[in-house]
Amino acid sequence: MQPAIREIKMEAGARDWLDTLFRDHHEMVFRTAYRTTGSALDAEDVLQTVFLRLLKSGRDTGLSPNPAAYLHRAAVNASLDILRSPGKLRALTLEDAGAECLQIPGLNPEAQFSSDEMKLIVRRAVAELGSRAAEVIALKYFEGLDNSEIAETLGTSQMVIAVTLHRARTRLRKEVGKLLEETSNEAYR
Amino acid sequence: MKPTDKELDSMIEKTFGEIRMDAPAASDTERAAGRVLNALSTSPATMMSALPEHIRGCDDFQALIPAYMDGTLSQARTLLLEDHTRECIPCRKALKLARTGFRTGTDPLTASKPRGIALATIRRYRWAAAASVIVGVALLSLIFGDRLLGTRGGFEAVVYAMSGSMYHVSESQTIPLQTGGTIKDGQKIRAGKDSDAMVRLPDGSMIELKARSEISFSHNSDGTTIHLDRGNIIVQAADQGSHHLYVATGDCMVSVHGTIFSVDSGVKGSRVSVVQGEVQVDYAGEKHLLKSGQQVSTNPELQPVPVTAQVSWSNNQGQYYQLLDNLKFVKKEVAYTTTDGVRYSSDLLNMMPANTAVYVGLPNLSSVLKDSNRIIDERIKKNPAVADWWKGEGAAKRSEIVNKIAELGQYIGNEIAVSAAITAQGNPGNPLVVADLTNPAGFRSSLEQQVSASASQGLTIDIIDNPATAATASVNTLYVWITGYNAAASNSLQPLKDLQSAMAAGSGNPFLTTSFYADINATYQQGVSEIVAADLQNILAQLRTQDASTTAGQARIAAYDKLGLFNLKHFILESRQGGDSNTAAVLSFSQSDHGIVSWLAQPGPMGTLDFISPDATVVAAFSVKSTASMVDDILSALGSISSSMPQDLNNFQTETGIDIKKDLAAPLGGEYAFAIDGPLAPSPSWKLVVEVYDQATFQQTIQKLVTAMNTQAAKDGKPASFSVQQTEISGQTYFTLTSAAGDIFSYTFANAFMVAAPNKGVLANALKSQQSGYTLVHSSQFQSALPSDGNTNFSAIVYSNLGAVAGPIASLMGGLGHKGLKAAVSSGPSMAYAVAQGDRILFGATGQGGPLGFNPANMLGLSGAFSPKGIVKHSL
Numbered sequence A: 001m002q003p004a005i006r007e008i009k010m011e012a013g014a015r016d017w018l019d020t021l022f023r024d025h026h027e028m029v030f031r032t033a034y035r036t037t038g039s040a041l042d043a044e045d046v047l048q049t050v051f052l053r054l055l056k057s058g059r060d061t062g063l064s065p066n067p068a069a070y071l072h073r074a075a076v077n078a079s080l081d082i083l084r085s086p087g088k089l090r091a092l093t094l095e096d097a098g099a100e101c102l103q104i105p106g107l108n109p110e111a112q113f114s115s116d117e118m119k120l121i122v123r124r125a126v127a128e129l130g131s132r133a134a135e136v137i138a139l140k141y142f143e144g145l146d147n148s149e150i151a152e153t154l155g156t157s158q159m160v161i162a163v164t165l166h167r168a169r170t171r172l173r174k175e176v177g178k179l180l181e182e183t184s185n186e187a188y189r
Numbered sequence B: 001m002k003p004t005d006k007e008l009d010s011m012i013e014k015t016f017g018e019i020r021m022d023a024p025a026a027s028d029t030e031r032a033a034g035r036v037l038n039a040l041s042t043s044p045a046t047m048m049s050a051l052p053e054h055i056r057g058c059d060d061f062q063a064l065i066p067a068y069m070d071g072t073l074s075q076a077r078t079l080l081l082e083d084h085t086r087e088c089i090p091c092r093k094a095l096k097l098a099r100t101g102f103r104t105g106t107d108p109l110t111a112s113k114p115r116g117i118a119l120a121t122i123r124r125y126r127w128a129a130a131a132s133v134i135v136g137v138a139l140l141s142l143i144f145g146d147r148l149l150g151t152r153g154g155f156e157a158v159v160y161a162m163s164g165s166m167y168h169v170s171e172s173q174t175i176p177l178q179t180g181g182t183i184k185d186g187q188k189i190r191a192g193k194d195s196d197a198m199v200r201l202p203d204g205s206m207i208e209l210k211a212r213s214e215i216s217f218s219h220n221s222d223g224t225t226i227h228l229d230r231g232n233i234i235v236q237a238a239d240q241g242s243h244h245l246y247v248a249t250g251d252c253m254v255s256v257h258g259t260i261f262s263v264d265s266g267v268k269g270s271r272v273s274v275v276q277g278e279v280q281v282d283y284a285g286e287k288h289l290l291k292s293g294q295q296v297s298t299n300p301e302l303q304p305v306p307v308t309a310q311v312s313w314s315n316n317q318g319q320y321y322q323l324l325d326n327l328k329f330v331k332k333e334v335a336y337t338t339t340d341g342v343r344y345s346s347d348l349l350n351m352m353p354a355n356t357a358v359y360v361g362l363p364n365l366s367s368v369l370k371d372s373n374r375i376i377d378e379r380i381k382k383n384p385a386v387a388d389w390w391k392g393e394g395a396a397k398r399s400e401i402v403n404k405i406a407e408l409g410q411y412i413g414n415e416i417a418v419s420a421a422i423t424a425q426g427n428p429g430n431p432l433v434v435a436d437l438t439n440p441a442g443f444r445s446s447l448e449q450q451v452s453a454s455a456s457q458g459l460t461i462d463i464i465d466n467p468a469t470a471a472t473a474s475v476n477t478l479y480v481w482i483t484g485y486n487a488a489a490s491n492s493l494q495p496l497k498d499l500q501s502a503m504a505a506g507s508g509n510p511f512l513t514t515s516f517y518a519d520i521n522a523t524y525q526q527g528v529s530e531i532v533a534a535d536l537q538n539i540l541a542q543l544r545t546q547d548a549s550t551t552a553g554q555a556r557i558a559a560y561d562k563l564g565l566f567n568l569k570h571f572i573l574e575s576r577q578g579g580d581s582n583t584a585a586v587l588s589f590s591q592s593d594h595g596i597v598s599w600l601a602q603p604g605p606m607g608t609l610d611f612i613s614p615d616a617t618v619v620a621a622f623s624v625k626s627t628a629s630m631v632d633d634i635l636s637a638l639g640s641i642s643s644s645m646p647q648d649l650n651n652f653q654t655e656t657g658i659d660i661k662k663d664l665a666a667p668l669g670g671e672y673a674f675a676i677d678g679p680l681a682p683s684p685s686w687k688l689v690v691e692v693y694d695q696a697t698f699q700q701t702i703q704k705l706v707t708a709m710n711t712q713a714a715k716d717g718k719p720a721s722f723s724v725q726q727t728e729i730s731g732q733t734y735f736t737l738t739s740a741a742g743d744i745f746s747y748t749f750a751n752a753f754m755v756a757a758p759n760k761g762v763l764a765n766a767l768k769s770q771q772s773g774y775t776l777v778h779s780s781q782f783q784s785a786l787p788s789d790g791n792t793n794f795s796a797i798v799y800s801n802l803g804a805v806a807g808p809i810a811s812l813m814g815g816l817g818h819k820g821l822k823a824a825v826s827s828g829p830s831m832a833y834a835v836a837q838g839d840r841i842l843f844g845a846t847g848q849g850g851p852l853g854f855n856p857a858n859m860l861g862l863s864g865a866f867s868p869k870g871i872v873k874h875s876l
Helices: A016-037 A040-057 A067-084 A086-091 A115-128 A131-142 A147-154 A158-188 B005-021 B026-042 B044-050 B058-063 B065-070 B075-087 B089-102 B119-144 B146-150 B317-325 B366-370 B372-381 B384-389 B393-406 B440-456 B493-508 B515-525 B536-547 B551-563 B607-611 B627-641 B645-656 B660-665 B695-715 B760-772 B780-785 B803-816 B819-826 B868-875
Strands: B156-163 B166-169 B174-176 B182-184 B188-191 B196-200 B206-209 B214-220 B223-236 B244-248 B253-256 B260-266 B269-276 B278-283 B286-291 B295-297 B356-363 B412-421 B432-437 B460-464 B477-483 B486-490 B530-534 B568-575 B582-589 B618-623 B668-676 B686-692 B723-729 B732-739 B742-750 B753-757 B796-800 B830-837 B840-846
Touching: A016 A040, A016 A067, A016 A131, A016 B026, A016 B156, A040 A067, A040 B026, A067 A115, A067 A131, A067 A147, A115 A131, A115 A158, A115 B005, A131 A147, A131 A158, A131 B005, A147 A158, A158 B005, B058 B065, B058 B075, B058 B089, B065 B075, B065 B089, B075 B089, B182 B214, B188 B196, B253 B260, B269 B278, B269 B286, B269 B317, B286 B295, B356 B372, B356 B515, B372 B384, B372 B393, B372 B530, B384 B536, B393 B412, B393 B432, B393 B477, B393 B486, B412 B493, B432 B493, B440 B460, B440 B477, B477 B493, B486 B493, B515 B530, B515 B568, B515 B582, B536 B568, B551 B627, B607 B618, B607 B668, B607 B686, B607 B753, B607 B760, B627 B645, B627 B660, B627 B668, B645 B660, B645 B695, B660 B695, B686 B760, B695 B723, B695 B732, B723 B760, B732 B760, B742 B760, B753 B760
Parallel strands: B223 B244, B460 B477
Antiparallel strands: B156 B182, B156 B196, B166 B174, B166 B188, B188 B214, B196 B206, B206 B223, B214 B223, B223 B260, B244 B253, B253 B278, B260 B269, B269 B295, B278 B286, B356 B412, B356 B530, B412 B432, B432 B486, B477 B486, B530 B568, B568 B582, B582 B840, B618 B668, B618 B796, B668 B686, B686 B753, B723 B732, B732 B742, B742 B753, B796 B830, B830 B840
């Protein structure tokens, strides 16, 4: 016997919402990813990852009430994920940084590292923080959000953010110091 | 030595600042976005959109399996699929296969973890997957060719931005499209009236559509083809790599790599203009390589226009202009074929007195001069308002003077100008004839010889050297003033004095600052043979004053104002080739936001003509910007003429339940066509084609009308037998309005158009024409009637080819054949057309006036427009 065949109308414009989101926000996502990762190639990966995840998870996940804030946060997190990946960590050990500054040790550290190298070190140090701390630091210092905006994006209070930031700064300082030392030593070898 | 905490903090702070300043290049962003959008649309997760719309059988169920495995299938469908696979063995097998072997980690995207993606791994997989796909596809394409690849899904263009409206159109339905909406391979889209839109291809290329343009895409291994059915697009092609981007019109194929160019496809052919880069255009078996600033058209009758004009409608026009500005040679590219007597500027025009209201420029060709008075008379007659104004003694004098000057044609330059000023009372001043002299001495001696001959005919010729000091003669005198290389003649001294002061002012001549001058000068720049221009604004103002003295006159004035008729500014009639066969008139308006000038849409594609066969006898087609605002203007004009009108209208709307604006005007698009197309007996085969955007509302309105007709019939004591019958013939739904007396008419919908005809047979023919491309527009008789100018499209046309039908009738009637009918048979097809250009409308006609006697003035019933006294009676 032929099985019963029913007809269901497909939800019209199943993907329209994604295209609209992409059009409205791809620039912001890409810019954020570029700032966080420091590379256009990585930023493209982030852009793709963010929207692919969205596509898979469907429109209702987390987007409302503020899609821009959600995507902003998603972009930061996907970028941090890339910075944390093993391949990236190796890349960050200054193979692509200009070597000439590193050959003059013992002076004021500011003179020893070019600003590009410092950016690499700070990005990596941020990625090494706990995921929550890294996210807050990136939103605050890379993206320039203020505490109240971060609190809203993460769905918590400004107090929590202030405390997280304070602790994260202390840890970041240590991490940057450590990386500076490591890289200088590496350059010696 | 280690940095202190404070030093570290300040370094970190400084670096934060620098990171905040990091920003990607805009081009990087756009390129990345293009690639990602492409990847997204081909991602397995997106295949959801490729799922069958309706589940009709096992194939459809099996198509759901990948989405089911991904977990992206909707709950309802998951239940259906699970339910079905319990009962159906083949589908259960398919599902089992999918679970076990179908997808073994070949999908790096779904396999990736949400946190800490190993990017290098993904990249490697991606390459591996890509490599194997490429090898596989290459093998397959060797075997199956493009057909297989052409049907591959995944291509999706996106509506990136739009203003106004946009539609998916198909044979059966019209669906509005929103920003962000997608267009798949093979789907047809059309920009609405008064709209424009930006569509983005997966490769990042952008296509800007002008209002009422229609395109579709096809995609295969070689690249993407944009099919431009009609209209105007500007393509900003992204770098195509090894692929190609094509634009195909009915008569040419454009292939590009990374360029900006415009394609304009209309009834007269196609025109490709390049803004930046290089494109190759193939047409009529030839290849043409075009560089930026260059242009090619597929029809020699389609004359070149500046490339800037082809992109002037764009939202990015500034950018394009700048690109084109860098090319100094652009303007020189636009060269018109020079015909005898055609002039591109006039020094006579520059010396006209400031109060000039009518200006006529004629070439100094013996063929024209001989006939100059007849030519002037005919031209003037084409605008009844001007003819009304410039008649009587002034006109008679004009003939006399022109004749006199024409006799001396061998001594004068390439042009003669005839003008009349408007007096302070609004009446025509005495005529003034001015000419350049090639041989002043010869002119003078020849004229002197005529003095005595003329005197015997009762005309005194007075050759004067200075109008300011010349004495007025008491008798009928023709004053001729010879100054340097110019001669001027008039029957009164005043025009000569005005001319003298205008000439003395040189470039300070106040006439040069008037918009009337600017319009005439602009017409000259396009090349004219004969030109007649009238300053309607001033002439009409005088007529208006006359009319205002009576109550009826005041009502008329109010109506003209509503229709925008008193906004008429200038009337310029020109013929480029000379003679009667190709003339055009420009009417310009002082206000373009309401009235007639605001109704007609800018020249654009006329999809309605696709339903008309080459055998059509009479065709009238036009496009309007907005049916609703036209209806508004007409209703309010009616209201000011008849005080009972608004009440009658209200009664109609209440009785029928039809809101004319909302139910009738709003669902309609902007294109209309009416044709007599097919046998005239037993009843004429008429066709009415109307663009309909909102089929549902339109159908409801028809239903309401039928109900109202039945109610009325019942009131009149007749049987209420009106109804709409629905018939389906080979997939096409036809609606027929019937009554007890039989069928009244039938209509159907196709491609966002409603086609109506007396019966289904004529309708089926109309659809056949449209589908087969056997249409009027592509026929040789229609093409031969098109004017030779720079317009690809028109705002309105009236075409007639009575020869097609009058021939058989005339032969039936044998010797009794009517004279007029015979004339109709012998004359070829003719056409009258209108092109709306912002605040002006260009009217033109081809053919010898045409069997229906079309001329620019009576085109579209606008003859009344020029004769204010007749319009109300005439058009209402």
